[in-house]
Every structure is written in C-alpha cells, then in structure tokens.
Amino acid sequence: MLQSTLDRTAVLAPNYRPLDVVIESADDCWVTDVDGKKYLDCLAGYSALNFGHNNPVLNKAVIDQLHKVTLVSRAFDHDQMLPFARELTELTGTEMMLPMNTGAEAVESAIKAARKWGYDVKGVAPEQANIIVAENSFHGRTTTIVSFSTDADAKDGYGPYTPGFRVVPYGDIEAVKEAIDDNTVALLFEPIQGESGVVLPPDSFLPALRELCDETNVLMILDEIQSGLGRTGHTLAQDYSGIRADLTTLGKALGGGVLPVSAVVGRRDVLQVMTPGTHGSTFGGNPLACALGRAVITILAEGEIQQRAAHLGSIMEERLKKIENDGHLADTRCRGLWAGIDVEPRLGLTGRQLCERLAERGMLCKDTHGSTIRLAPPLTISEEDLNYAMDILESVLNEQAASIGVD
Numbered sequence: 160m161l162q163s164t165l166d167r168t169a170v171l172a173p174n175y176r177p178l179d180v181v182i183e184s185a186d187d188c189w190v191t192d193v194d195g196k197k198y199l200d201c202l203a204g205y206s207a208l209n210f211g212h213n214n215p216v217l218n219k220a221v222i223d224q225l226h227k228v229t230l231v232s233r234a235f236d237h238d239q240m241l242p243f244a245r246e247l248t249e250l251t252g253t254e255m256m257l258p259m260n261t262g263a264e265a266v267e268s269a270i271k272a273a274r275k276w277g278y279d280v281k282g283v284a285p286e287q288a289n290i291i292v293a294e295n296s297f298h299g300r301t302t303t304i305v306s307f308s309t310d311a312d313a314k315d316g317y318g319p320y321t322p323g324f325r326v327v328p329y330g331d332i333e334a335v336k337e338a339i340d341d342n343t344v345a346l347l348f349e350p351i352q353g354e355s356g357v358v359l360p361p362d363s364f365l366p367a368l369r370e371l372c373d374e375t376n377v378l379m380i381l382d383e384i385q386s387g388l389g390r391t392g393h394t395l396a397q398d399y400s401g402i403r404a405d406l407t408t409l410g411k412a413l414g415g416g417v418l419p420v421s422a423v424v425g426r427r428d429v430l431q432v433m434t435p436g437t438h439g440s441t442f443g444g445n446p447l448a449c450a451l452g453r454a455v456i457t458i459l460a461e462g463e464i465q466q467r468a469a470h471l472g473s474i475m476e477e478r479l480k481k482i483e484n485d486g487h488l489a490d491t492r493c494r495g496l497w498a499g500i501d502v503e504p505r506l507g508l509t510g511r512q513l514c515e516r517l518a519e520r521g522m523l524c525k526d527t528h529g530s531t532i533r534l535a536p537p538l539t540i541s542e543e544d545l546n547y548a549m550d551i552l553e554s555v556l557n558e559q560a561a562s563i564g565v566d
C-alpha cells in the first residue's frame with residue numbers, strides 16, 4: 160500500500176511516524192486512501208477539522224476570496240481584516256485580537272504580549288519576567304515553547320533554552336500560588352490538556368486561577384488552540400467554567416482545516432502594548448485567512464454546532480463508559496465530542512497498536528502516549544457514524560481481550 164519505506168526515509172525528515180495509510184481525498188468525516196478504502200476520521204486534524212473535510216461553507220468563502228485578493232501583507236489594510244477582528248472578538252466575548260498563522264505563533268505572541276505588558280504596565284524590572292506553565296502541557300514546537308516542555312522527546316537536543324518559565328503540576332492551585340512572585344507576568348495553561356490525553360483539571364481550577372490572577376495582577380492566558388471553537392460543546396472550553404481569560408490563543412479550527420489561521424484574543428489594555436514595529440507576520444491576517452476565519456465564525460455564531468458537540472459527546476461518553484465497565488478501558492475522560500481513553504493495561508495493547516487495528520477496520524485515530532488515545536471526530540459526524548466508530552472500537556478491544564483470555 161505504502162510507497163517503500165526507503166523512499167520515505169530518503170527524502171522526508173523522519174519527525175513523524177504515521178499510520179500505514181496514504182490519503183487521497185476526503186469528504187466530511189470520511190477519508191479515502193489511494194486504494195479507494197474509506198476510513199472514518201476520528202482525529203479530525205487534531206481538531207482543526209471540527210467542521211469536517213471539504214466543508215461547503217468554508218470552501219465557498221476560500222474560493223470566492225481566492226479570486227479577489229489573497230495577500231497584501233500588513234503594510235496595507237484590506238477589507239476582510241476589521242470585520243474578522245470584530246466578529247472574532249464578538250464571538251469570544253473579548254475586546255481585541257492579534258492575527259497570526261500557526262498555533263505556536265499565537266502562543267509566542269501571547270508570551271511576548273504578556274512580557275511586554277509586564278515591563279511597560281506592571282513595572283517588572285527588565286529581563287526579570289516569569290510565566291507559570293504546567294507539566295505535561297503542549298503549546299507548540301518553537302524553541303521558546305519547547306524550552307518549558309516537560310516532554311523529553313519534544314525538548315531534548317534543542318538547547319540552549321529560553322529562560323523565564325516556571326513549571327507546576329497541572330490543576331494544582333496551591334502550586335501555582337507558591338510559584339507566583341512579584342515578577343510573574345502571566346500563567347499559561349490549556350483549559351483541558353489535549354496532547355496529554357484530554358486531561359481535565361478539577362472543576363474549581365479555572366475559577367480559582369481567575370481569582371488568583373485578579374488578586375495578584377497576573378495575566379491569565381488560556382491556550383484554546385485545540386480545546387476551542389466548538390469541540391467541548393462550548394465556543395471556548397473556558398465557557399464551561401464561566402470565566403474569561405485575559406488572553407486566549409486560538410488556532411487549528413479557526414482555519415477549518417484549510418489554512419493555518421491563528422489569533423490571540425483578549426484584553427485591549429494588554430494587546431495594545433504591541434505597538435507598530437514591535438511584532439508582526441507577513442501572512443498573519445491575510446485576506447484569504449480572514450475570509451476563511453469569518454466563515455468559521457458564521458458556523459459557530461449559530462450555536463448549533465456546539466450543541467451538536469455536547470449531544471454527540473454524551474452518546475460517545477456513554478458508549479466509552481460501557482467499554483470501561485466491561486474492563487477494557489482503564490479510564491475515559493470526556494468533554495463535549497472529545498475523549499481521552501486509556502487502554503486497560505491487562506489487554507497488553509499499546510495506543511499505537513490499537514490505532515493500527517482500528518485503521519485496518521476503517522477508523523483513524525492517533526495515540527498520544529503509552530496506551531492513551533484521543534478521539535475527536537469532526538463535530539459534523541452523524542449519530543450513526545459515531546456509533547459505527549464506537550462499534551469498531553468496542554469490537555477491536557473485545558477481540559483483544561478474548562485472544563488473551565481476559566474477560
């Protein structure tokens with residue numbers, strides 16, 4: 160099926176080890192490989208494809224804009240920029256936005272804004288700012304971001320590292336309190352840890368962080384690049400806790416799986432420290448990206464896709480809990496149409512092996528680490544297809560249990 164391994168390793172840097180599937184086309188929740196075999200996509204581009212592959216609304220916006228103008232650079236304004244900014248801040252209940260391209264760039268921009276706010280506004284002494292982050296977080300792959308990663312694979316070999324970060328256990332408010340000092344300018348957390356395997360903090364965590372940040376004049380930055388834009392049954396995952404961060408990073412689904420589109424949204428008095436010449440991007444906020452982002456917002460503004468994620472999520476959770484009760488999953492963590500599942504160790508199946516078997520049966524997923532896999536189908540998936548995916552998962556695990564004599 161796959162071109163020979165030699166071809167692949169000869170010309171392509173080996174920083175990924177994909178499943179043995181070569182995709183040629185896709186529509187909504189289904190992808191088709193070069194042999195015509197169909198698979199249900201239960202990864203959805205790490206939630207970049209929340210609205211499905213080949214989405215007609217997004218395609219139309221991109222194609223229409225493609226024939227008008229695609230890039231002006233930020234040296235000039237264009238007619239899509241301000242409407243995009245207004246609509247995105249309105250959707251997210253924020254005041255101002257800063258457009259970028261990839262998720263990592265949005266995180267970098269939030270870090271830069273927080274540091275500059277710390278020096279210009281809070282009055283932190285030059286070069287002394289620190290930012291508190293969490294263990295097992297994922298915020299991207301730039302040199303600064305991997306500097307505070309606790310994943311050796313992501314970090315090792317890339318030093319010297321950027322200083323100015325303090326790592327605390329995720330979800331531990333007391334540890335955050337202890338780490339804060341007068342030079343702390345921000346806390347940067349995922350409201351739900353995606354790459355770590357859909358790890359949910361205690362319900363009290365985000366409200367407690369909000370309160371702590373208000374008391375200490377520290378910025379609360381939430382990275383919603385994976386959790387945001389409908390996935391959790393809310394527009395933002397932080398909506399579940401009824402709080403608003405000072406800065407929120409968005410990416411992935413903001414470009415609908417068509418283009419990289421990212422942004423920092425948040426407080427005007429913070430983002431306005433980014434004065435002319437102090438930050439920028441050639442492609443950030445380009446007309447094509449803005450037109451696409453606006454189409455994404457029109458989908459989310461209706462609110463129906465969020466409700467759909469919540470409804471389908473409850474079905475998925477019920478199916479997964481049954482598999483857990485059967486003794487084939489050690490843990491399941493769900494929020495909206497997003498789940499992290501840990502294969503029961505007695506089954507002797509790594510996440511990778513499970514994903515390979517699911518792929519054979521026509522379902523695409525990705526392991527995060529060890530025996531944990533993440534399920535995140537497009538939010539447009541039908542109830543029937545979702546149940547079909549759960550049937551495949553259940554039967555693969557049942558077969559494994561039977562084959563090794565575990566019941």
Ligand SMILES: *Cc1c(COP(=O)(O)O)cnc(C)c1O
Pocket residue numbers: 205261262263264266297298299300349353354382383384385386410411419
């Ligand atoms: C994917 C992701 C990023 C990085 O986004 P890229 O577009 O790959 O740079 C950052 N933060 C979170 C939480 C992510 O899931």
